Every structure is written in structure tokens, then in C-alpha cells.
Amino acid sequence: MGLTRREFFKLGGGSIAAIAGAGILGNSLFNNPEAPAYAAPRIEYKHGVCEICEMNCAFLGKIENGRLVKLEGKPKDQHSRGALCAKGNSGINMLYDPDRLKAPLLKTAPGRIPGQDPKWKKISWDEAINRAASEIQKAIEKYGPQSVIWIGHNKGTDFLRAIGSPNNINHQSTCNAVRIMATRITLGVANYVPDFENSKYILCFGWDQLGKAKNSLARGLIEGKIKNNAKVVVFDPRFSTTASKAHEWIPIRPGTDLAVVLAMLNVIISEGRYNADFVAKYVEGFEELAEEVKKYTPEWASKISDVPAGTIRRIAHEFSGGCPAVIPIHKREAIQVRPGGFELARACLAMMAITGNIERRGGALLPRIAPLNYPKPKEKPPELQVTERIDGGHLFPLAVPKPLSGTGLYQSVPDMILRGEPYPVKVAVVYGQSLQSMPETEKWLKAFEKLDYVININIYPDDMATISDLVLPESVYLETPHISPRITNARYYQIAVAEPMVKKLYDTKEVDEIKYLLAKKLGVDKYMPPHGEKVLDYKLKRYGLTYKDALKKGGILNGSQKFTPKDLTSLRTESGKIQIYSPKLKELGYNPLPWFDETWLIEPKADDEFYLVTSRPPMHRHSKTHNMRWLHAIMPEGFIYINAAKAEKLGIKDGDMVELSSKYGKETGKAKLIQGIRPDTICVLHGFGNKSPYIKLAYNNGPNDSRIMPAYPKEVNMTLKDPVGASMDCHVIVKVRKV
Amino acid sequence: MANLTNLYDVSKCTACRACQVACKNWNQLPAAIEPFKGNYQTHEDTNGDTYTIVRFIEHEDPVGGVTWNFLKYQCMHCSDPACMKVCPRGAYSKTEWGATIHDPDKCIGCQYCTYACPFGIPKYREREDKVAKCTLCADRVEEGMQPACAATCPTGALKFGDRYELLQYAEERVNFLRANGYPNATIYGKLELGGLNKIYILTDTPDKFGLPVDPKIPGQIPFWQDIVQPxxxxxxxxxxxxxxxxxxxxxxxxxxxxxxxxxxxx
The missing domain is CATH 1.20.5 (Single alpha-helices involved in coiled-coils or other helix-helix interfaces)
Known part of the structure; x- marks a missing residue:
């Protein structure tokens, strides 16, 4: 060995001491033979769970002299398997971000213009809670509890219940509502696990989790392709990362995937290529489906989608060839963003069902989600007086079965606030949402303008914070404990447990505590479930373990990893079997089978008009990671993909500033010319476009795709016969012009 | 310790950039913030604070259609490194198991190595007036860990281990790729410059990835190394x-x- 361990650390391979040492030695020509003696650093390791995305990868945090220095994935975690993504790896950037919110802030300047100086005044938590509670109280007294809404990640349900408002506005209609509802109708669960590793045929419709770096899904697809030699076919208007790794890329016309899937169902059924045995045992509604898809011929689908009929037939043949085959569905991609998304998700499920690929190795597995005990409030809150929701959720009983539950219609809110329908809204609590997540941003801003008070619970002083009257600083996930069952892509039962890596750096609080303090001030804390450290043990009670025990066991609790197929005749569907024909949908006035309506389609007419698709880069998570230094350095700005040949015709060069305009708004950004996108389609990277100068790195970081997207009021969803209230963000034609 | 190598399989890489960030985190390197290039790849090259990058290469081929390739780029840890030959202060050394490491305490910032390296890897770090580059995480490896990039690679495109075994694995992979749609698949780093402690499994010829097809050490370097330096x-x-x-x-x-x-x- 050339060097001793000590010398290695001296080399600057990873210790602060080495860097400091080099500084002290400066430019000295001659080496100092005696390195200065440093006290050995005090090193601890702690169990963590990443909260940057919903996968919640488990990791070990290395703490050196009280400072968190490195996150390392845990090999036993089914999601990370020891490997964190770029976002997970840069967690310390968020924790030690100098731009973080450090205390409650009160806006003293008038107006709600994103990025404008709010003339913030630092106030104490006592004062902040007092002010927030008194504004809520004022609204409740004058306009009723329904005038208070909570916009955010389903975190406000208990608080709203306690004060008596039905307005749990959650973002899911712009995210995963379609997949949840379609899977619930068909399989009785909210999601399914694509078993890529054992699959032989992977068929993707816009699915690009390789390009978005969801570790367990990206790893799965690569392993399936390489270890199992699975064929990968990708339908996507853009040559995505997943398409670049696929055997076949089919640049389909945006919004027409459903036609192709229905035609494939037609081929599989009419040629008798379905798994008759499986269908007879486990599928409900096959006869009706066979009748319905008769009209969807490959020739018909070909005219709509630009995919040759022969290709549709061949892929249908390959998919139904008897090998394990799967169609992954994650969130927005092709499913959520256009009319007919719900039908597309159901048609994909139907295709896997009739080929016998449900709950079978290499197909779609039912998720194995470990249950937890959730604490209940001391006293049951009184029944809601008003059950009509501002977003119109009550009109979509499939999506919102009970007030406060389900997914809702996020995008419908601004219109309803502006119209004052069905009643006025006065106070909004906004949690974990940014202006980048609000389609037709200008309309949302007008709606916010109309509100009396906006309370924002946030980590960063982003543009949402600058338009809010009161900003309450939330702690970062590395400062708080967590118990996280695997929910998305849960292959086997597993719970990850995390402890705070470091003490809270600033005067911040967890959202649960903020809600509780507000409820207490309003005198309704008896209706709130307990929160904080004391519920950690309770959550794990059914496993006979305490939170501390779980940490001692390595922070990961595993169920059996052996695959035992579940019974497909006792699903939580209407018939207990796989439900393709749904009487419930019929009863609600919708088509009980997956179907297609050509009025859903839109088409660019002029040369400068385009379809819109969106994507996300792998090192950013929507809008929340843009101020993290290492990630910002890799991608500091968003851009717009345009087909190179088409751009030349329009006189647009690589890097040119272009203006995107639609019926709903305008936005400018830099063009990136690529070969791998349809000439009639542009792709905008999502999550960029922050206008707050108080998060310095993320300031002015490119185009915000939401500004050109529609925010349809609930009536549009009804006209389009959409049972789940999907946002349909990409149901828009965009004009592109060089500026 | 055996001869250890970091293998990188282009066909498995999804360009998620986890390696790039894990490298920053372990080596405690500051973010190198550069003006936006309107591209997926903001850093055109490695720099004094960025030891590894992922390159993006888009091709349009009239027969094969569009391809989009990614390539992780960092120090190749040559078995007979040019940087080591030219360094007037002996700041470079080879570990017994294969890493080429640079001792900043000995470095005088003369930057000869930056010109000599056929891969253009050592980079000047202005804030310290020294040169810096990838260490193959020698400090981790000596502790029985994997290099930070290999440990964090979600799809297993990076693998660290015994060079001989990895070469065998690479041969298998290349044969598989050649038989499955990549007739030009090849191994890089097996023979180049007498063998690198970095092996690439490429789906096409090295030039398609911007790698030097036949890397060479400039002619005067051996003279300097063998005659003057002793x-x-x-x-x-x-x-x-x-x-x-x-x-x-x-x-x-x-x-x-x-x-x-x-x-x-x-």
C-alpha cells in the first residue's frame, strides 16, 4: 500500500480538515512533513427517510461534529437499495440553505404580485398564530367555516374537519387522481406495481420514470431489460430518456394513446389472443368489453394517432404472446393531462387483465402497503354543516366519495373563488404548493387577490410566499422524525423509520404542530388528533414495537419478501373480481367501459401552433429543489424542446428566446432544438419559473409551464364526461414565436 | 488488494446525475455555478470542483434513427498515467490497487498535468492554486466501501470491483449487446494506454461518445519522466x-x- 489511511484523508478525499489544511499550507513549495494535528471528528450515523419525493428512500446520515455531511442510501430499503438519486444525495443543500425561511414573516406591503418586495416583518410564533387564528375566526363568524380553504397535500383534512370546512383542496387532480380512480375501479386499490424485473414485455405510454429518476422504477425497467431481456416499447411524442433506452420508440400524436390501446384490445379479442382461462376466473365484464371495442379497429386508430395499423397489430400480438407483460402508469404522463385519461388508464388495465398479467410475476402486482395506526381525536368532530365544496368535488362522487376525502378538482378553484360560487372564500392556507403547480397561473393570482387573507406554510421564501399575508416556516425533513410505509411501488411490506439528523437549525415547526396550534387558538383542539413524538409509538403499535425499537432494528422493518399471489376473486371492487365493466360508473351516468370520443381531440392548425407536452428533469422535484446548490449547478434553468427542422422553418435557433402563448396565458423561455420530438409538438420542462428574488439561485429560472395551461372550471370536466375531475393541463394548443 | 476498477455501462445509464451529486457530497465540493447553456449538460467539462460529469450526445442516423447517448466522464485512472510522469513535485501516485491519486499538499499548481493528460482530466482549482481530480474515492475504498458514484448508481450502470472479473462481465455484456441491436458495441479501457482502471461498456464506437479512439501520451513526456525527473x-x-x-x-x-x-x- 502506497499510502496510509491517515494520508488518504489528508489528500482531501472527504474531510473538511484536509481542505482547511490545504488552506493553511497555502502555496508552500515544500511539503510540510508533519501535518497539523487535528482532533478526531466526532462521527455519528442516524437513520433517515428522504421526503423530497413520495418514494421516501431510506438512508443513513453521517453527522460530523454535529453537522450533517453525507447521506448514503440503505441497501435494505426496497426503493433506494443503497442508491439515492441526485435529489436525495443533495439533501444537505436544503437543510443548510442560507435562503431558507427562519422565522414567521408578516407581509406589510399591499398587493399580491409574485416576487415583489413584501416588506416582511419578522414576528414571533405566538403573534403569527394569533394573527392567523384571528383571521380564520373572523371569516368563520361572518361567512361560515366553508369560507376557509386548505390548499395542499391532503395535510389539512383534520384541521378542516375540526373547524367545519369541507374545502380540502388537494393537488391530486393535477397529479395522480386519474391513476388512483381507474385502478380503484378496476382492481380495488390505488396503485399497482409494475414487476419490470420479471417482465418480458414493457409497454409505455408516455411513461418516463427513467428521465425523472424515480429510483426503484428506473432500476426495475433497466433490470427487466438487461437481466430478463424484456422488450421495451415506448409511445411518446418526444424521444424521452425511457425511449432512448427502449427497443422501439413510436412518436405518437399527443393525446391519442387511448385510441391505440382500444385498437390493441380489439386485435387481442377479435383474434382470440386473450387468456380465456384467466378471464373466466377473474375478469368481470369481458363480454361487454369485446362488444365495445369492435368499433375500434387498428385502421381507425391509425388515422387518429399516426401509428401505422400494422404496428398496432404487431405490438398487440407481441403483448398478448403469452409472456409476462406490463404497462406501467405513474402520474401525469399521457394519463392525467388530457381528456380521456381515465379511460386510457382503464384500457391499459383491461389489456393487462385479459392477457392474464394482473398479480402475476412480470405483470402488474397489487401493492403490499404496510398499515399503520393513525391516532384519532379525543372527541369526534361534529358533522359538517356545509358539504358542498368550492372545487365542485361533491359533483364527482367517484373522486370525492365523502366531503374532505378523495382527490377533488384543484384546477376548478380559481374560477369558483372569482365567481363567489357556491359561496365566498375568504381565507386560504397554502401548504407545499407553489405558483409553478397552479395551471393558468394568472387566474389563480386574480383569485388570490380576491381573498382576505392567505397563510403560507413553506420552507422557502418562494413566489407563493411573497404573495401571502403570513408566512409560517416549516422544518426540513432532515430535522424531524418520520415513519414511512412504502406506498408507491411497494413490492413487499416495509416501513422505514427516521430520526432527526440534527436539531432544528431555525425557529421552524412541523406542519402538524402548526395545525394543532391554530386549532388550539380557535378552541377546537379537542377535535384534532394528537401529534408529535407521542404518536410515533402509537403508529407502530400493531407490530408490537416502539419507535425506538424500530430505530434499533436499523430503521427498516421488513415483511416477507416472498411473492404469494393474492386472491383475485376477493378484491375491493364491485364484483370482487377485476372490474372492467363498472355498473357504478353507469349508475353515475358515465360509460361503464373504456371508450373514445373524438371530440376530445385538438389539433394544431397553423405552422407556428404546437401540441404541448411537459416533462421534468431528473435532478429536480417539481419546484422544490431549485435552490439546492448542487442541483442548481447541474440545471440552473428550464427550457423548451422544439424539433430542430421545424424550428429552422420558424427561424428559431438553439438558445433563442421564444414566446409561448395559448388561450390561457403567455410565457417566455429558451428554446432547445432536438431531433427527437415530433415537429408538431413542444415539450416544456416543469417546475421552473420562480419569480421570488429571495431564493437567490432559483430566481428567474426559466419558463413556468403552468402559465400557458388551462385551469378548467368543473363544468368543463362535466362536458368532457370526465368522472374524476382531472386537470387536463396539456389540453391546449400553443403558439410559438421568436422574441 | 486486487486490481480494482470502476466499470460504467452506457446501456444502463439514465443520466440521472446521482453520481455527480454523490461525488460532490462525499468530496465536500462546492457547487460550480456556471451560466446556463440551454442544455441538459450545464458543465461542458469537469472542473476544479466537479470531478465527474455526464455528457449528452444526440445523433441522427438515417438508418438507425435518433439516438441519445449519455456518458459519465471522469479520471480514467490510467495504469501508467501521464499526469504522474510530468508532475515535477511527485504529487501523483498510483495506489497498489489501481487508483491514480493526487496529493494537494505536494501540488504547486504548475498545471503541467492538465496539458499532459490525454483525457483532459486534471483541472486547476483557482481558489487553492492547485490541481484537483477524481480520487476513485480511495479514502472510501480503503475503508471497504464503494466509490461514492458507484454506491449511488440507481440502475447499476456503475459497478466497482476486481478488474479481471469486471472485464469478463464486460465481455459478456458486449456480446449480448452486439447480438441485441448494437452491432458496434465495444469495451473501452481494456487495452487503451495499456489498460485503464475504468472500463466502459459502450453501445457504439468510442468516437460516438467523444472518447479518444486511440489515446496517446504526448511524445516528449517519457523523456521527461525517464531521464529528467529521476x-x-x-x-x-x-x-x-x-x-x-x-x-x-x-x-x-x-x-x-x-x-x-x-x-x-x-
């Missing part, structure tokens, strides 16, 4: 002695000249 320690005393001699001799000559002049006048 006597480097003698150079300063020699030079001092030379200047002393020249000082004395010029003085003597001058005096003589003066005398002559004097004599001439008289």
Missing part, C-alpha cells in the same frame, strides 16, 4: 552550483577585462 532532486543544487560558477567566472572575466582596459589606457 534527477529532479539534483536540479536545484546543480542550477545553484551553475549560477555560482557563472557568477565567479563572469566576475573573473570582467576583472580581467577591466585590467586589460586599464592597461590599455595606461
Amino acid at each position: 534527477y529532479f532532486g539534483w536540479l536545484i543544487p546543480l542550477a545553484l552550483a551553475g549560477s555560482a560558477v557563472s557568477f565567479v567566472t563572469t566576475r573573473l572575466l570582467a576583472n580581467k577585462h577591466k585590467e586589460n582596459k586599464k592597461g590599455g589606457h595606461e
